[in-house]
Amino acid sequence: MILIKNIKYIDVEESIVKGPSDILIDGNRVKKIADNIEQAGAYVIDGADKLLMPGLFNTHNHVAMSVFRNYADDMELMDWLQNKIWPLESKLTAEDIYWASLLTFIELVKTGTTAFNDMYMFCERVFDAASEIGMRGLIARGMTNDAFNKEREANIRDMYEKYHQKDGLLRLAIAPHAIYTTGLDYLKSCIDLAKELDLIIHTHASETLTEVNNSYKEYRKSPIKIFKELGMFDQKTILAHCVHLSEEDMDIIAKNNALVSLNVSSNMKLASGIPDIKNMFVRGDKLSIGTDGASSNNMQNMFTEMRAVSLAAKARSLDPKVMSAGEVLKLATINPYKYIFDEDVNISEGSLADLILINLDNTNLKPQNNLISAMVYSMNGSEVDTTIINGKIIMENKKIKGIDEDLVVRKVEEIIKNI
Numbered sequence: 001m002i003l004i005k006n007i008k009y010i011d012v013e014e015s016i017v018k019g020p021s022d023i024l025i026d027g028n029r030v031k032k033i034a035d036n037i038e039q040a041g042a043y044v045i046d047g048a049d050k051l052l053m054p055g056l057f058n059t060h061n062h063v064a065m066s067v068f069r070n071y072a073d074d075m076e077l078m079d080w081l082q083n084k085i086w087p088l089e090s091k092l093t094a095e096d097i098y099w100a101s102l103l104t105f106i107e108l109v110k111t112g113t114t115a116f117n118d119m120y121m122f123c124e125r126v127f128d129a130a131s132e133i134g135m136r137g138l139i140a141r142g143m144t145n146d147a148f149n150k151e152r153e154a155n156i157r158d159m160y161e162k163y164h165q166k167d168g169l170l171r172l173a174i175a176p177h178a179i180y181t182t183g184l185d186y187l188k189s190c191i192d193l194a195k196e197l198d199l200i201i202h203t204h205a206s207e208t209l210t211e212v213n214n215s216y217k218e219y220r221k222s223p224i225k226i227f228k229e230l231g232m233f234d235q236k237t238i239l240a241h242c243v244h245l246s247e248e249d250m251d252i253i254a255k256n257n258a259l260v261s262l263n264v265s266s267n268m269k270l271a272s273g274i275p276d277i278k279n280m281f282v283r284g285d286k287l288s289i290g291t292d293g294a295s296s297n298n299m300q301n302m303f304t305e306m307r308a309v310s311l312a313a314k315a316r317s318l319d320p321k322v323m324s325a326g327e328v329l330k331l332a333t334i335n336p337y338k339y340i341f342d343e344d345v346n347i348s349e350g351s352l353a354d355l356i357l358i359n360l361d362n363t364n365l366k367p368q369n370n371l372i373s374a375m376v377y378s379m380n381g382s383e384v385d386t387t388i389i390n391g392k393i394i395m396e397n398k399k400i401k402g403i404d405e406d407l408v409v410r411k412v413e414e415i416i417k418n419i
Contacts, residue, residue, distance in 0.1 A: 109133065
């Protein structure tokens with residue numbers, strides 16, 4: 001058991017700070033919230049001058065792309081992919097993916113992320129790295145039309161049997177990369193497999209004008225409409241980016257219970273555009289937040305990403321009230337946890353113990369006029385002191401347990417030198 005004494009905590013659902021109280025964690029659940037809890041044998045954490053909140057959920061990532069951080073910048077998306085990223089990706093090995101994934105997980109944990117959604121390759125080693133750290137997440141092979149064959153399908157089925165934990169920390173997803181890298185027959189095969197195995201689908205959607213325009217030229221309809229007609233939304237679906245949506249697209253997403261992952265820092269850096277967040281929100285689209293890969297962000301920091309989402313929404317809509325700090329916190333915590341894992345992480349008795357402790361003794365958090373606003377507009381991630389996932393302390397006093405961080409850094413530096 002873990003007993004956090006004298007702690008203020010955020011009720012994300014109500015957008016208020018409660019406490020100070022004592023919070024007892026038993027197994028992977030918050031067992032009790034009260035004053036002056038005493039529990040023999042519990043591990044005690046002093047919550048004085050700290051703030052407890054649900055862990056952050058990064059809903060779109062390419063975890064091992066940390067190896068390409070600051071490698072190719074200030075380029076258009078397709079030029080960046082075709083001439084810089086894809087050629088080097090073809091040289092990566094399974095071991096490279098393992099070490100690069102560990103590097104990203106270290107960054108995620110240190111900046112308060114407790115759950116992730118990954119699309120990349122050599123998924124077995126991503127599962128291994130995530131398990132070693134103790135992360136919660138969805139993991140999927142990014143699938144393109146040169147890969148869906150009987151061998152690839154057999155590989156996915158094998159991973160499903162070996163790694164998919166239906167009620168556990170790590171689960172498999174099906175990830176057709178994008179409409180422009182699959183084609184309709186291939187995309188339909190991916191959807192059918194997801195339905196058969198009852199897995200979440202994760203795909204890129206309407207990221208650039210070029211993607212959308214080409215979809216209309218080839219199919220006379222938008223990517224979102226194609227997804228609907230192929231039956232993608234019969235399964236839970238995570239749509240990454242959604243920068244260029246028509247109002248019809250937004251309505252389709254809202255009516256079909258898909259989850260949008262906003263990746264505004266990556267979109268702005270690649271000049272893909274800024275999504276119409278206000279319109280999506282008003283129409284009832286389910287929204288969440290992702291960083292995208294470290295090669296295009298170039299961080300894996302959900303605190304800075306929350307700030308970017310709020311500011312981008314205000315700038316595009318010319319409405320300072322849209323995407324308030326309280327709403328953005330929901331996008332980064334309780335919304336994706338409920339959609340993807342069907343879990344309640346809003347801190348209450350019985351809630352899932354995926355939690356982070358913020359050290360409030362930082363000049364950028366003073367004075368403490370509004371701690372909800374501070375989490376979105378003032379945090380840089382370094383203030384995270386302790387990270388708890390599934391009721392287990394993964395990081396305490398900024399030190400991740402059981403991981404040689406220096407070794408991980410050296411291994412990733414060797415990878416980029418050797419390819």
